[in-house]
Amino acid sequence: DAGVTQSPTHLIKTRGQQVTLRCSPKSGHDTVSWYQQALGQGPQFIFQYYEEEERQRGNFPDRFSGHQFPNYSSELNVNALLLGDSALYLCASSLLGTGGTDTQYFGPGTRLTVL
Amino acid sequence: AQSVSQHNHHVILSEAASLELGCNYSYGGTVNLFWYVQYPGQHLQLLLKYFSGDPLVKGIKGFEAEFIKSKFSFNLRKPSVQWSDTAEYFCAVNSGGSNYKLTFGKGTLLTVNP
Numbered sequence: 001d002a003g004v005t006q007s008p009t010h011l012i013k014t015r016g017q018q019v020t021l022r023c024s025p026k027s028g029h030d031t032v033s034w035y036q037q038a039l040g041q042g043p044q045f046i047f048q049y050y051e052e053e054e055r056q057r058g059n060f061p062d063r064f065s066g067h068q069f070p071n072y073s074s075e076l077n078v079n080a081l082l083l084g085d086s087a088l089y090l091c092a093s094s095l096l097g098t099g100g101t102d103t104q105y106f107g108p109g110t111r112l113t114v115l
Numbered sequence: 116a117q118s119v120s121q122h123n124h125h126v127i128l129s130e131a132a133s134l135e136l137g138c139n140y141s142y143g144g145t146v147n148l149f150w151y152v153q154y155p156g157q158h159l160q161l162l163l164k165y166f167s168g169d170p171l172v173k174g175i176k177g178f179e180a181e182f183i184k185s186k187f188s189f190n191l192r193k194p195s196v197q198w199s200d201t202a203e204y205f206c207a208v209n210s211g212g213s214n215y216k217l218t219f220g221k222g223t224l225l226t227v228n229p
Contacts, residue, residue: 004158033216033217035217035219040221041221041222042119042121042205042207042219042220042221042222043159043205043217043219044219045216045217045218048216056215056216058216090158090159092159092217103161103164104217105161106151106158106159106160107158108157108158109158
């Protein structure tokens with residue numbers, strides 16, 4: 001049973017560029033949440049997708065956007081990258097629908113470095 | 116808005132010592148509480164969780180936590196740590212349902228010396 005997978009593992013971009021990160025949820029899960037973990041900090045909630053719609057959103061600017069596909073996988077897009085966007089981006093999956101679980105399972109993360 | 120405070124940034128213990136990591140949250144309503152662990156080079160894993168019922172919760176690998184509502188606390192404990200417990204520990208809280216956004220503390224790095 002595959003857990004949460006994320007790609008790529010590492011990414012280096014320059015300021016002003018755009019980036020897309022990808023996440024495949026744990027088998028059987030239908031909900032994907034994204035978190036940003038800056039160095040020395042705990043993860044901060046960006047947004048959550050369920051049924052291909054954004055269900056909740058944290059305090060992140062509109063430069064951060066996402067998408068969920070019919071197979072429940074998800075993308076996180078960040079436009080106009082800033083140095084401060086350098087962080088580990090974590091994806092977490094869970095099951096919101098019938099028989100929902102009560103735990104969010106985390107992937108290994110994508111390390112984004114903005115130069 | 117919810118917030119979580121973990122007072123210990125870095126804790127260093129010798130094997131067999133007892134562990135207690137502090138976690139306090141601020142939120143006036145009903146909350147769900149979690150402890151996650153991140154071992155070196157690995158992803159975040161759930162150690163234990165509290166939703167309701169017995170305030171003393173047992174998790175994996177001999178960890179337990181006690182929810183004290185009057186103190187807004189959810190401290191993590193282990194009677195005897197091992198070298199393999201070296202990791203970063205995060206306390207987290209959510210409300211409004213178990214799938215709602217998690218608010219994390221800044222984490223506590225635990226180093227256990229053999």
